[in-house]
Amino acid sequence: MLFCFCEGGSCILTQVSDNIPTEELLKLHEIGFKLVPLSHDAKTPAIEWTPIYENPDYWTLEKLMGESHRFNNVATTFGKTRHGLYLYELDIDSEAVYNILFNLKHEGADETYSFVDNAIKTTYVTKPRKPNGFHIYWLSSLQHEPILTKDCRPGFEFEIKSGKTGVSSLPPSTHRNDASFRYRSFGQPKLFVSDEMYDRLISVLAECLRTDNGSDKRATISSGTIELKDIEIELFSQVILPYYKNGCRHSLVYGLSGVLHKSSISKHSTIALVEILAVKQNDEELRSRITTVEETYQKDAKLVSGNRYLLDVLESRTDVTTAKDVLNETYRIIGKGSCTLWLPKAIMTEYTFKTMRDNHEIWYYDGKVYVNQGESVIQKLCELMHSKIKTHEVTEVVNHISRRSRVDRSKFDSNPDILNLDNGLLNIHTGEFTEHSSDYLSFVRIPIKYDPKAKCPEIMKFLHEALKPKDILTALEFIGYCIYRSAKYEKAMLCIGGGDNGKGTFLKLIEHFVGANNVSHVSLQDMNEDRFSIARLYGKLIITYADLPSEKLKYTGIFKMLCSGDFIRAQKKGRDPFDFTNFAKLIFSANQIPQSDDRTYAYFKRWIIFHFEYTFTRNCRDTNLIHKLSAETELSGLLNLALIALKKLIKDNEFIYADDIKTVEENYLKDSAIVQFLSDKCIINVSEKDCIARDLYHAYIAYCKSKKFAPVSDNVFGMEIQAHNVTKQRRRVKGSLEYCYLGVKLC
Structure with a gap:
């Protein structure tokens, strides 16, 4: 930018930098943003931004300072940050959404509160040009699909930016359509970390999402379950129908219900699938099948049968390879979007995982105790549930589950009064005996059945x-x-x-x-x-x-x-x-x-x-x-x-x-005196050297006296010496037969 300075009748044209100050860039980088340099027009990236999106560690402090001249304006992209968390932005685009978020109520309360006001107190918030506009940023260990304007009803527009959804301008950049306007920060110089923010916003703004065939976001997210489309249910029925035979129909429905419930497929969709199967196979027990579905959905998803049970049922009707193909096709149909989004949730309904905060080891609950093989279990389930999954996607799923299941190591086996036994948990003081539970964090299980009447x-x-x-x-x-x-x-x-x-x-x-x-x-x-x-x-x-x-x-x-x-x-x-x-x-x-x-x-x-x-x-x-x-x-x-x-x-x-301690000391020193005597006064395994037994014992007595040790008897001494691979034999010494220790030399 050119400025004219006049002094003494002379005018000088000089250029003053209008780049974003380096210290501002460093602050934004420290907060956790994935910075993208923008040109003077405040909309064109000065460099290709995809590498910044793909590499959370793209910017080092040295590199950022060295390339700060590129930042006429500054924006952020989204996705995984250098801290391993995912960056999100709520972009309020409409007055209707603004009014909803400014007039919320806690359940059972009459007073209203403002989501935006709370956000300003806890996280990084910026103000765009629109009167009702706010940009609210946060971090999460969970990866979610973005919500775009096209997913919203007319007049109820908002966006939740995540993943590769472009870039968003940050303060103190100018506006792309108004160079006189600069973005300002209204919130805190930090990013709030929350795994609940996304779901909370979707729940609050559920009525703003479209429900027509152009988008199923509302059906997928707002209720927490997924409604399968008619064409998906029909395709699903074709996959399962060959195995819906007499003798295993109940087991198949039971297994399918469990898998679909765990995968957040709605009860309505599951019943629709079962109805098609029953009609096509003339199943007269349709009412019983539907009851099975309803009973399954009344239970916690973690407690119902999963893919292992369904795989066993399929293997009873076909070969192992085909059974795995059917299960894989099942997950392909019900898995919405990227496998790195739906696989972690599906796997975490099969097992309970806990990841140590200090060294990131992943443990899984085997029904009685936590086992240090969680990463291996996740990898196997990835391959079972998505046969075409790529190595980097498996790694992403592992990392996703790891981030969602962090726990302090000290939480495990923290109550010494509770014993994890083969058939349950026993409180040694109260005598209370309960069933195993994943809520009781334990590495240690004693493989003994508790039977208060047992003798030994x-x-x-x-x-x-x-x-x-x-x-x-x-x-x-x-x-x-x-x-x-x-x-x-x-x-x-x-x-x-x-x-x-x-x-x-x-x-x-x-x-x-x-x-x-x-x-x-x-x-x-x-x-x-x-x-x-x-x-x-x-x-x-x-x-x-x-x-x-x-x-x-x-x-x-x-x-x-x-x-x-x-x-x-x-x-x-x-x-x-x-x-x-x-x-x-x-x-x-x-x-x-x-x-x-x-x-x-x-x-x-x-x-x-x-x-x-x-x-x-x-x-x-x-x-x-x-x-x-x-x-x-x-x-x-x-x-x-x-x-x-x-x-x-x-x-x-x-x-x-x-x-008592004195007796222990005396016994210890007595028992170790021979070891110390051999170490200090003898050389063992000396060729052609023998020591007369009584001479060695007398030397031992003298050694014990000098050390104030209590000596053992001659017989015990002999047995202990021979325990050190020393042979005792009679040898002729100076014309007399003497018992000798072979290969021993007194120092």
């Missing part, structure tokens, strides 16, 4: 044989503690003993009790050295590791944090890190306690140590024992005992029958 004689017999009498109640309390999703008692279990003494069977029994899906196997050493190992604890009830290595524990910090249920960070390979509170109980077995430099009270107080001293000889060893112990009735009986013991533990607020 085989398990109790085993515990009496394998454990010391004083340890049995503590063992039952710890088993109950394993299914209690809290780490408030800060305990881990260590089972010590040689071979054939029942400690391995004891660990397997606990694993069967909590269920394989609730168990992970990580050693104490790996917890410190493998950065991905902690993630394997998430959502588990127990972490077991049999035959723990005798390697020295360099760090015990992670162990103590896990025992105490501290907030801890974990990461799975290829995924973002996430934080969680651990409730998995740590259970280990070993021939020797691993050496540790940690001698603190905080370390020893976390251990419950069980000594398995009874050896099951070959003659009395039952090779089928674990199968007997893990029988369904036995585990149900153990659950009853574990619940009694758990309630006692909660009442006492500690394991009152477990060894």
